[in-house]
């Protein structure tokens with residue numbers, strides 16, 4: 001199958017300067033399991049654009065590194 | 076084609092437990108706790124696709140209890156009457172009665188665990204009237220820690236928990252449920268769990284219709300709940316019921332939460348048309364109410380909105396503090412982004428995508444008042460089990476009923492070794508997308524399927540459209556084999572698309588079978604616009620026949636235990 005990579009605006013934004021390398025809190029609580037660590041930087045990011053904008057990730061982040069936006073299509 | 080987990084470097088994990096609870100949400104956590112309380116020596120395991128700390132409908136908490144029967148305010152008998160009328164008579168009253176009878180104990184137990192419910196200055200529960208008759212809504216302005224509190228109790232009771240494993244099929248041997256298979260959505264391992272009793276608590280089918288925004292996960296229900304339990308029960312041979320009685324909700328336009336009259340109407344807010352006039356006299360969600368909203372939206376008086384701008388500033392601030400903090404806390408962000416203010420404008424509302432859910436409507440896996448499905452050893456509770464309008468308290472009550480009865484049932488039973496062919500077939504089914512990583516992505520396959528659901532099943536229902544839809548859903552079985560996945564996460568989504576397809580086929584067949592209109596908008600058929608009690612005062616049940624075909628049949632309504640004269644008491648909420 002021919003493929004293309006598409007840019008999407010994802011709802012979850014991580015402030016890398018605040019994200020702790022040893023922490024996994026947001027990744028553990030997300031009901032959709034869409035957050036992961038970037039193995040190179042140790043920082044969390046939204047890997048899959050499959051978000052319920054429910055906010056556990058933001059609430060459980062110890063440093064306030066996460067901001068959840070309303071997905072663009074609904075904004 | 077033989078495909079094994081080990082082909083991809085995944086392991087096979089085996090587990091054994093007495094009671095297996097699938098889905099650790101509202102009903103599931105309670106089922107686990109109650110099974111353990113009933114017999115502390117039994118092994119109880121909760122299997123959860125996400126993480127029980129923040130999973131399911133109440134991941135962020137809840138704004139209130141919708142169905143609280145509290146002594147001094149209402150009785151189980153009154154509650155059964157109200158639900159019988161709201162559900163156009165098609166109820167198993169004995170099952171509804173249990174929610175009324177045991178709900179208060181559940182509330183008291185939750186309170187003893189630290190959950191807070193609203194009280195008046197005298198310390199009495201501060202119930203609100205939202206239903207047509209009777210006060211059943213109990214606000215929880217501090218409802219946000221619900222799931223954390225439940226998780227703590229699960230641990231305290233010694234219930235085992237396995238997070239991030241998705242169940243895909245129930246194992247049935249010798250005519251009884253003997254376990255579950257699934258896979259770890261992170262490692263990809265194939266997981267086989269032998270159990271003496273299985274309790275399905277996987278929530279609603281929230282990803283059936285496509286929200287108008289087009290965002291696949293912008294659904295009313297937590298999108299983790301894709302109808303998994305409906306499909307698993309079906310393939311296990313259990314009966315499902317009232318599937319044509321869809322869940323459709325009045326929501327904020329473009330946002331996936333209610334506006335929400337339950338919270339705001341006790342403060343003086345109400346649902347109004349564009350002219351600012353009331354057109355319904357009751358905000359309790361029912362198919363009849365949804366039909367009035369549908370009519371108003373399609374009249375010259377649409378759109379409709381929740382009107383609060385006539386209230387004073389302090390009152391509005393209080394409403395905001397509840398609505399923006401608990402169950403859907405991104406609501407405030409949504410309004411702010413659009414520059415909307417409750418003080419100046421109504422909250423524009425629209426009709427949600429369709430889904431299946433007994434918590435809100437009546438579509439579910441058939442259960443009796445003991446939470447038993449029609450397959451021995453298989454129980455169901457919560458949104459996926461057929462007790463109508465059961466909401467959160469009903470999920471807790473039925474989690475409890477299922478947990479206690481399962482422990483009772485399994486006493487003399489042994490584990491059975493799962494059939495090797497069954498395990499091989501299931502591995503071939505679920506791992507297939509990994510054999511073609513460049514196959515069609517699940518997002519596209521799911522989008523098209525759910526767009527077809529909107530095109531052909533969204534009420535009002537037309538028979539010819541539904542026939543076309545059915546044909547397409549059946550043919551979609553082949554489309555599913557074209558899906559490709561690159562990791563266990565994508566595999567989870569692919570498995571969910573299978574569940575959604577199963578539910579779409581059930582929804583089409585059940586809707587075609589019931590040749591009348593009932594439950595307002597939920598089953599509004601253009602070709603049979605009237606209710607026909609002579610032929611259709613019954614449940615429509617369906618199951619997988621021995622031949623593998625989907626079989627539909629009428630199931631009589633169980634004799635009432637509480638008299639209701641449905642001729643006299645017609646559920647009508649229109650303002651005329």
Ligand SMILES: Cc1cc2nc3c(=O)[nH]c(=O)nc-3n(C[C@H](O)[C@H](O)[C@H](O)COP(=O)(O)OP(=O)(O)OC[C@H]3O[C@@H](n4cnc5c(N)ncnc54)[C@H](O)[C@@H]3O)c2cc1C
Nearest residue numbers: 098100101102124130131132141242278434457458466467
């Ligand atoms: C936005 C919203 C607002 C609501 N507001 C109210 C309210 O104010 N008052 C009220 O009384 N009720 C309300 N309800 C209804 C109430 O929350 C539900 O009826 C109730 O929580 C359902 O409980 P449940 O256990 O069936 O489902 P859930 O609590 O959703 O639990 C289902 C669980 O199953 C897991 N799961 C799903 N599939 C699988 C699988 N294949 N394998 C393993 N695990 C799986 C999920 O991750 C989840 O943890 C609301 C619901 C929603 C969605």
Ligand code: SF4
Nearest residue numbers: 030051052054055057
């Ligand atoms: S908002 Fe919810 S679904 Fe989205 S990333 Fe955070 S926890 Fe996950």
Ligand code: SF4
Nearest residue numbers: 019020023025026061
């Ligand atoms: S919770 Fe916050 S600090 Fe922890 S991994 Fe996530 S973003 Fe980083």
